Amino acid sequence: MIAAAGRVFILLALLVSSAGAVAGFAAARRGSAAGWRLTRVLAYAFAASMAAANALMVWALLARDFSVSYVAHVGSRSVPDWVAVVSLWSSLEGSILFWGLVLGAYVTAATRANRARHPEYMPYAAAVWLACGAFFSFLLAGPAQPFLTVPHPPADGPGPNPLLQNHVLMVVHPPFLYLGYVGMTIPFGLASAALLRGRLGHDFIRPLRDWLLLPWIFLTVAIVLGGWWAYEVLGWGGYWAWDPVENASFLPWLTATAALHSALLTERKGVLKGWTVTLVLATFLLTILGTFMTRSGVFNSVHSFTQSAIGPTILVFLALSLVWSVGLLAARIDRLSAEGRLEGSASRDGMFLVNNLLFVLLTFTILIGTVFPLVVEATRGVQMSVGRPYFDRMAVPIGVALLLLMGVGPALPWGRATPDQLKRALLPPVVGALAAAAAAALLGVRAPWTLVALAFGGYTAQVTLRELWLPVARRRAQGAGLRQALVESPLRQGRRRTAAYVVHAGAVLVVVAIAVSSTMGTSKELQLREGETATLGAYTLTFLKAEQVREPHRESLVARIAVARGGRDLGILTPRMNHYESQREPVGTPAVRTSLFEDLYLSVMNIDASQGTVGLLAMVNPMVAWIWAAAAVMALGGLAALLPGRRGAAAPARVESRGPAPSRVAAEG
Amino acid sequence: MSRGRWFAVGALAAAGGAFVAITAGGIGQNLVYYWGPTELHAAGDRAVGASIRLGGLVAENSIVRAPGSSQVEFDVIDRPGGRVHVKCTGVPPQMFRERIGVVVEGTMSRAGHFEGRRLMVSHSNEYRAPDEGQAVDVEKTMRTTRGLDDGPSRPQP
Numbered sequence: 001m002i003a004a005a006g007r008v009f010i011l012l013a014l015l016v017s018s019a020g021a022v023a024g025f026a027a028a029r030r031g032s033a034a035g036w037r038l039t040r041v042l043a044y045a046f047a048a049s050m051a052a053a054n055a056l057m058v059w060a061l062l063a064r065d066f067s068v069s070y071v072a073h074v075g076s077r078s079v080p081d082w083v084a085v086v087s088l089w090s091s092l093e094g095s096i097l098f099w100g101l102v103l104g105a106y107v108t109a110a111t112r113a114n115r116a117r118h119p120e121y122m123p124y125a126a127a128v129w130l131a132c133g134a135f136f137s138f139l140l141a142g143p144a145q146p147f148l149t150v151p152h153p154p155a156d157g158p159g160p161n162p163l164l165q166n167h168v169l170m171v172v173h174p175p176f177l178y179l180g181y182v183g184m185t186i187p188f189g190l191a192s193a194a195l196l197r198g199r200l201g202h203d204f205i206r207p208l209r210d211w212l213l214l215p216w217i218f219l220t221v222a223i224v225l226g227g228w229w230a231y232e233v234l235g236w237g238g239y240w241a242w243d244p245v246e247n248a249s250f251l252p253w254l255t256a257t258a259a260l261h262s263a264l265l266t267e268r269k270g271v272l273k274g275w276t277v278t279l280v281l282a283t284f285l286l287t288i289l290g291t292f293m294t295r296s297g298v299f300n301s302v303h304s305f306t307q308s309a310i311g312p313t314i315l316v317f318l319a320l321s322l323v324w325s326v327g328l329l330a331a332r333i334d335r336l337s338a339e340g341r342l343e344g345s346a347s348r349d350g351m352f353l354v355n356n357l358l359f360v361l362l363t364f365t366i367l368i369g370t371v372f373p374l375v376v377e378a379t380r381g382v383q384m385s386v387g388r389p390y391f392d393r394m395a396v397p398i399g400v401a402l403l404l405l406m407g408v409g410p411a412l413p414w415g416r417a418t419p420d421q422l423k424r425a426l427l428p429p430v431v432g433a434l435a436a437a438a439a440a441a442l443l444g445v446r447a448p449w450t451l452v453a454l455a456f457g458g459y460t461a462q463v464t465l466r467e468l469w470l471p472v473a474r475r476r477a478q479g480a481g482l483r484q485a486l487v488e489s490p491l492r493q494g495r496r497r498t499a500a501y502v503v504h505a506g507a508v509l510v511v512v513a514i515a516v517s518s519t520m521g522t523s524k525e526l527q528l529r530e531g532e533t534a535t536l537g538a539y540t541l542t543f544l545k546a547e548q549v550r551e552p553h554r555e556s557l558v559a560r561i562a563v564a565r566g567g568r569d570l571g572i573l574t575p576r577m578n579h580y581e582s583q584r585e586p587v588g589t590p591a592v593r594t595s596l597f598e599d600l601y602l603s604v605m606n607i608d609a610s611q612g613t614v615g616l617l618a619m620v621n622p623m624v625a626w627i628w629a630a631a632a633v634m635a636l637g638g639l640a641a642l643l644p645g646r647r648g649a650a651a652p653a654r655v656e657s658r659g660p661a662p663s664r665v666a667a668e669g
Numbered sequence: 670m671s672r673g674r675w676f677a678v679g680a681l682a683a684a685g686g687a688f689v690a691i692t693a694g695g696i697g698q699n700l701v702y703y704w705g706p707t708e709l710h711a712a713g714d715r716a717v718g719a720s721i722r723l724g725g726l727v728a729e730n731s732i733v734r735a736p737g738s739s740q741v742e743f744d745v746i747d748r749p750g751g752r753v754h755v756k757c758t759g760v761p762p763q764m765f766r767e768r769i770g771v772v773v774e775g776t777m778s779r780a781g782h783f784e785g786r787r788l789m790v791s792h793s794n795e796y797r798a799p800d801e802g803q804a805v806d807v808e809k810t811m812r813t814t815r816g817l818d819d820g821p822s823r824p825q826p
Contacts, residue, residue: 361688368692383703387720390699394692525760527739577763586763606763615739615760 006147013049014137017130024127047104054101069148076159078553090160093146102182124193143310162580169229176222183215188284191277195328198335209263217638224631235588235603237619242391247370248290255283258359270339281325343415351409365394407460432462453515502637509630513623523619530612540564546609559614575602598622706751716777723773757785764790
């Protein structure tokens, strides 16, 4: 019953999205307002069908209706309701269904927001979105059907992958990832529209940038949530392993970040239009590549779904998107001619170019390292992987360079600068760099790259803080009180500018925290008997006992470890080993005690209640929690840039930027 | 084209070339081979010192635990009949036992045994438990651990 209704909605979604794509292209070519209205109606109909199909699936999952094939595959009577809902995106077919829901929501929002604006571009953009919608509807109607009717429904199902029901973060990580991934379809459509139109006007850069920024925020949060989840669940004590699928989420983030920066230059100076559009198209292609890698079974990692016929289908879609993008670029890029010109290499303009160069280099490095094993296996049938050291060796220098650039760029004035101006702009933050490096050295940091990262972090932090303070200082100079200046200037005088520096501040923290946490930790493997005590750094760990805990959907062996530090009792940590009904293999859950500067991380490797023994991986990881916090700062900064401002909210920033550089230096000292 | 532009193109080409060279070198030095015992033996001296993920089945009656330490020794076998002796330091995972699929990260020693740094029990993402005792498909076993538990092998303090 539900299955049949679900199939109807999927077919309806396929129908209206295909019709909408055709209608959109036709409306764009003819410039027909009626055609554009029809396209919008079809777009909303697509979103509504997807929403209805998803609602049906959630209903079926909650009702444990095992006559629906997807529920029979991932549902279970023994799991709590929240796990049942989460199962929607825990396996292949459901994840595509959820993709459809998110795409529908994005298409609705982007269509509604621009229904009366940009009439020359929007029908094209909507047509491209709906073409993508048609593809995913097709997947759901063919290779990845979630709504098949099971003729003899089983009494119970296996439940979703235990690794996915082991932690609450699994409830939030995938939706954020989809909001990031799927959202890149919107800028892809907008950029395609600009190319199809052969024009990227100044008024159209803002929507392109905003619709790129929104999924960028989600993707940023998703990547960090993924790392956090790995840290809290997988039990090896780290948060990033250059897993091919982690890379798959990181690659579009890199190109999107590059695109956000080059779009700023496009908006301000009218240059790099073709380049910005290229980056946006590349971002979308990388999301589809990532989708292919997670859903084709070429990589079997914690992220991947089971193998199925869906892989080749997505590969075909990837190829079509690639042909589409390259074809469009080849045919039209020369029409997106620059209206202004770049000035000076030792200027902020120049640094934007370096930024783009570094981001693209990093993208290529990671892409090559990720895809290389696939190519080797496909061509020579040899299984291998590219080891972590490759990624570390390539990414660390580029990442550190980007960290410095985040300070040098904003410190420099726009346009040309005299050598004297350069000196006055670039030298003061060296104080911050030296202070940070000295403090780090005093605290015992010896790893060279970490010292460099901290010094650059100090440099960039000083520049960023000054840039955040500058409008406040200026407002005060105009006679405002401190409180008034603090509230008014960031909000009124260029909120996007303030927001950008908040994002930068978060990024500095993330990079520094990664540098410190990855080089300054200690770890030990311990094999303990009940009552036995071991030490790790300043911590004393006493294994009290192993106990068995029963829950409806799982059984756990819990190690109770008393923790003390410097004689002070810090309570009991309970890392555990969970046995899920559906799976023979146990899944460990580490225990993490977070304090301001470091985490104590305990992970059970083996545990025997009858013998009273436990094998532990014990670690002290400094600054890891700062990564999560700093990512929140980045996301909030991004959101602040997106909030609909007063008309012309960007204008003051432009006025400010045209102000001669010396005034900035004057304001500072 | 002006001289400046030629210079820019030349610089870009040089940078591109350097990038390709560095990348290729970086990949070449950091390959991790996914081998079963048979392939490991076939590789001969190439295996000594290389980064290897050895996959296979823990042979029956081959596990020897050193009392009072976490060192464990065992044999890994594969379907074509290859067998290699493994010495592994580090606490073995919960599921570790005879006739189970494992992947050992480490390298081949000159002495002819495999020096393991990390020991992983193959972890199925699917809902079926792997059939115990059956001859394992090394390739499949590898897949089950690729990406998973892919932690850095941290130096022991």
